Amino acid sequence: xxxxxxxxxxxxxxxxxxxxLTLLRDSTTEPRPDSRLEALTLAVAADLPVLLWGxxxxxxxxxxxxxxTALDLPLTTVIASVHEPSDFSGLPVIGDDPATQGVPMAxxxxxxxxxxxxxxxxxxxxxxxxxxxxxxxxxxxxLERRIGALRLPPGVRxxxxxxxxxxxxxxxxxxxxxxxxxxxxxxxxxxxxxxxxLGGTWPRATLPRLDPGKLPEAVNFARRAVCGLLAARxxxxxxxxxxxxxxxxxxxxxxSWDMTLSLIAFATAAGSDRDVLSLLVRGTVGDGPGLxxxxxxxxxxxxxxxxxxxxxxxxxxxxxGDLRQAVLDAVVAAVRARPDRARWDSAWAxxxxxxxxxxxxxxxxxxxxxxxxxxxxxxxxxxxxxxxxTVALSRRADRAAVxxxxxx
Amino acid sequence: MSTxxxxxxxxxxxxxxxxxxxxxxHTSGEGGGLDRDKLFAARLHAxxxxxxxxxxxxxxxxxxxxxxPTMAVDRHWRCxxxxxxxxxxxxxxxxxxxxxxVSHLLRDHHGRGDRVARERGLTGVGDRLRMNIAADxxxxxxxxxxxxxxxxxxxRPGRLRxxxxxxxxxxxxxxSLGPLTLDLSWLDCGSGADGLERAWDxxxxxxxxxxxxxxxxxxxxxxxxxxxxxGDTPRGWRRWAEEAFHPPQPWRELxxxxxxxxxSGAGAGDDYSYGRPSRRSAGVPGAVLPSLRRRPxxxxxxxxxxxxxxxxxxxxxxLEVAAISRAVGGRRDLVHVLSCDAAAGVVRPLCRAExxxxxxxxxxxxxxGFEKALRSRPRPDVVVALTDGQTPWPSxxxxxxxxxxxxxxxGMSRARRENNPEYVPRLPPAWARVVEIGSASTAx
Numbered sequence: 001x002x003x004x005x006x007x008x009x010x011x012x013x014x015x016x017x018x019x020x021l022t023l024l025r026d027s028t029t030e031p032r033p034d035s036r037l038e039a040l041t042l043a044v045a046a047d048l049p050v051l052l053w054g055x056x057x058x059x060x061x062x063x064x065x066x067x068x069t070a071l072d073l074p075l076t077t078v079i080a081s082v083h084e085p086s087d088f089s090g091l092p093v094i095g096d097d098p099a100t101q102g103v104p105m106a107x108x109x110x111x112x113x114x115x116x117x118x119x120x121x122x123x124x125x126x127x128x129x130x131x132x133x134x135x136x137x138x139x140x141x142x143l144e145r146r147i148g149a150l151r152l153p154p155g156v157r158x159x160x161x162x163x164x165x166x167x168x169x170x171x172x173x174x175x176x177x178x179x180x181x182x183x184x185x186x187x188x189x190x191x192x193x194x195x196x197x198l199g200g201t202w203p204r205a206t207l208p209r210l211d212p213g214k215l216p217e218a219v220n221f222a223r224r225a226v227c228g229l230l231a232a233r234x235x236x237x238x239x240x241x242x243x244x245x246x247x248x249x250x251x252x253x254x255x256s257w258d259m260t261l262s263l264i265a266f267a268t269a270a271g272s273d274r275d276v277l278s279l280l281v282r283g284t285v286g287d288g289p290g291l292x293x294x295x296x297x298x299x300x301x302x303x304x305x306x307x308x309x310x311x312x313x314x315x316x317x318x319x320x321g322d323l324r325q326a327v328l329d330a331v332v333a334a335v336r337a338r339p340d341r342a343r344w345d346s347a348w349a350x351x352x353x354x355x356x357x358x359x360x361x362x363x364x365x366x367x368x369x370x371x372x373x374x375x376x377x378x379x380x381x382x383x384x385x386x387x388x389x390t391v392a393l394s395r396r397a398d399r400a401a402v403x404x405x406x407x408x
Numbered sequence: 409m410s411t412x413x414x415x416x417x418x419x420x421x422x423x424x425x426x427x428x429x430x431x432x433x434h435t436s437g438e439g440g441g442l443d444r445d446k447l448f449a450a451r452l453h454a455x456x457x458x459x460x461x462x463x464x465x466x467x468x469x470x471x472x473x474x475x476x477p478t479m480a481v482d483r484h485w486r487c488x489x490x491x492x493x494x495x496x497x498x499x500x501x502x503x504x505x506x507x508x509x510v511s512h513l514l515r516d517h518h519g520r521g522d523r524v525a526r527e528r529g530l531t532g533v534g535d536r537l538r539m540n541i542a543a544d545x546x547x548x549x550x551x552x553x554x555x556x557x558x559x560x561x562x563x564r565p566g567r568l569r570x571x572x573x574x575x576x577x578x579x580x581x582x583x584s585l586g587p588l589t590l591d592l593s594w595l596d597c598g599s600g601a602d603g604l605e606r607a608w609d610x611x612x613x614x615x616x617x618x619x620x621x622x623x624x625x626x627x628x629x630x631x632x633x634x635x636x637x638x639g640d641t642p643r644g645w646r647r648w649a650e651e652a653f654h655p656p657q658p659w660r661e662l663x664x665x666x667x668x669x670x671x672s673g674a675g676a677g678d679d680y681s682y683g684r685p686s687r688r689s690a691g692v693p694g695a696v697l698p699s700l701r702r703r704p705x706x707x708x709x710x711x712x713x714x715x716x717x718x719x720x721x722x723x724x725x726x727l728e729v730a731a732i733s734r735a736v737g738g739r740r741d742l743v744h745v746l747s748c749d750a751a752a753g754v755v756r757p758l759c760r761a762e763x764x765x766x767x768x769x770x771x772x773x774x775x776x777g778f779e780k781a782l783r784s785r786p787r788p789d790v791v792v793a794l795t796d797g798q799t800p801w802p803s804x805x806x807x808x809x810x811x812x813x814x815x816x817x818x819g820m821s822r823a824r825r826e827n828n829p830e831y832v833p834r835l836p837p838a839w840a841r842v843v844e845i846g847s848a849s850t851a852x
Contacts, residue, residue, distance in 0.1 A: 277621075325462075397499070400500040
């Protein structure tokens with residue numbers, strides 16, 4: 001017997017809207033390397049306060065949410081600019097007998113919850129639009145991890161965000177002491193990521209994992225890098241920003257160098273690449289000192305000239321021309337420092353190998369210098385023949401110099 | 409590799425190594441394809457006459473590409489070379505092309521091109537060609553000479569009836585595609601010059617490109633080399649080295665930030681106090697809440713009216729000060745203006761739009777202006793001095809915050825220095841925050 005079709009219960013407009021919203025939120029993720037997110041994760045893991053600089057609406061909060069999920073920490077967001085100094089330094093509450101008991105500084109509820117949880121990610125948003133008095137109160141929170149009478153447990157990590165000076169029309173700049181306590185990361189949007197994300201596929205960053213086996217080596221490496229630079233360049237230890245354009249940004253001080261040291265160790269232990277390290281180091285001590293440190297690391301990576309001399313045929317010379325020339329110069333300098341017949345011959349073999357595997361113009365200067373190191377009783381090794389081309393090249397450049405003079 | 413008999417070469421070299429240099433009279437060509445020896449001889453010559461660019465020249469990775477009209481770079485520091493172009497170009501001109509191409513990368517023309525395209529909404533292929541021409545003008549007006557030959561056909565600003573010594577962004581607005589640029593449309597320095605991807609580009613995934621960090625490291629090392637030896641380098645490169653990692657910001661932002669920091673610091677403007685209870689007190693019985701106390705900041709502007717500052721510059725700087733102090737909560741009647749040359753004028757409120765009579769001319773002594781400004785009642789919270797800096801300064805720090813807006817006069821101070829080697833420019837004192845005005849209003 002045919003049953004009448006059951007009429008569907010009338011669906012309310014709000015239910016339909018909810019369905020539409022579910023469809024809209026239905027998005028997938030794809031793995032995508034993201035050096036900024038990796039840098040942020042490392043800095044948070046190293047327990048250093050991070051400051052994200054970025055235009056409003058750029059996705060700083062979204063990045064924080066992703067980070068909190070990845071580190072499995074509850075996220076607490078506090079908009080700094082709508083709070084008063086006492087919200088961070090504690091509210092004085094007058095009790096029955098202030099003369100004997102004192103006036104306790106009562107912390108706000110979010111701080112109490114954070115301390116009770118014992119762990120969490122504290123996100124201080126809109127730092128640069130907070131008035132100077134609020135910033136001063138935040139200084140204590142960021143540095144001493146104290147809110148009123150409470151002390152934030154070690155499991156709580158702090159991240160702040162600020163709008164750049166150009167877009168914050170009513171903003172205050174960060175005072176140099178506050179700026180010096182943060183790792184500054186520039187947050188910009190990646191056109192491709194936004195378009196793909198709005199199309200339904202957001203990136204999923206694979207977050208760095210620290211390798212327990214690498215820890216001592218990482219600390220050793222970080223100490224060598226920072227101490228090596230600061231021993232050679234004492235003026236880089238402390239340099240307050242003097243220039244208007246650099247105010248409010250990172251600058252070198254013993255405190256920020258200490259932070260840099262931790263960050264290098266963390267990046268090394270996580271096996272992060274140089275781009276991530278570059279973001280972290282330049283965001284902590286500023287561009288100039290940061291780039292000098294990175295240049296020093298590049299030199300640490302180059303092969304040792306003594307190793308190259310010991311095994312000229314097996315040596316791996318860098319592909320990049322400028323680094324290759326640095327290695328060749330170092331090899332010739334090593335021969336000059338301790339000249340003997342075998343080392344001289346070996347250096348010729350290195351140059352011949354460099355000529356066979358790369359651009360010939362790089363070899364000209366080291367070859368000329370090496371030739372000038374010859375001593376009376378040394379015979380010319382057979383490998384020199386392989387370098388004949390460089391001489392022609394050098395000649396040709398000389399002729400070009402003459403021709404240039406003639407055409408003035 | 410050389411083609412002559414081995415015995416002969418070895419004898420020749422043995423002889424020459426004994427003399428301190430090895431040499432081979434025969435040129436060795438690869439045969440067909442790219443004449444690498446010619447190309448690298450040119451690079452060697454370029455590195456010899458421009459030692460401060462050697463790091464950058466050597467860091468370029470060369471890629472042979474018959475599709476490229478001449479030589480072109482991409483943003484990953486690869487240099488694409490047309491074998492035919494190398495064949496028909498003399499070595500000394502090739503050296504100029506090397507320096508030209510590496511200059512595009514060092515000066516970040518692709519990044520700046522992208523930025524300009526975004527800011528000005530330039531989307532067409534023609535716009536990118538204009539950018540390439542503008543970038544070429546920026547390079548070609550100061551990198552040649554002094555041992556380096558300008559390659560034939562290199563576009564110079566004069567040809568487009570533009571003045572020399574400007575930046576890419578400035579040239580760009582003066583360039584339109586028309587009769588003057590008709591024969592330049594073959595010009596193509598690649599995506600490294602204007603940011604537009606080319607068909608021959610290997611892209612970010614391709615081999616031997618430099619990562620962003622490596623590119624920065626190379627640029628930094630070159631800039632450091634130039635700063636270490638400022639005497640040997642042309643002015644354009646010195647300017648680049650100073651600004652490579654700290655592009656100048658527009659002075660309006662800097663002046664605004666300095667003024668905002670000055671009026672909002674402790675002791676001026678608004679701050680928290682426990683003087684009166686906060687409006688939030690009612691909700692939290694037992695707690696003592698501070699309230700925000702607002703005291704509008706008083707700003708006194710001292711204007712250097714000596715002959716050297718133009719009315720137009722003054723007008724725009726003054727409007728800026730007024731606008732900023734209003735934005736931080738000041739009232740217009742709390743901004744006072746004082747004109748000052750050798751003697752100080754009268755302190756007047758900036759109430760009316762018609763402005764202030766600026767009297768003066770001749771020499772300047774800002775000490776009189778400071779004295780007068782600090783004696784005025786009520787006392788200013790902030791003193792802003794707008795000057796070209798050719799003045800004596802007060803010997804002690806005034807009891808209020810001081811911002812100095814300095815009108816830059818590079819030409820004038822240089823002329824003075826050249827006429828008088830003993831001349832030391834008078835620098836603003838260390839207690840003032842100094843913002844250079846007019847230095848980077850258009851360029852970034």
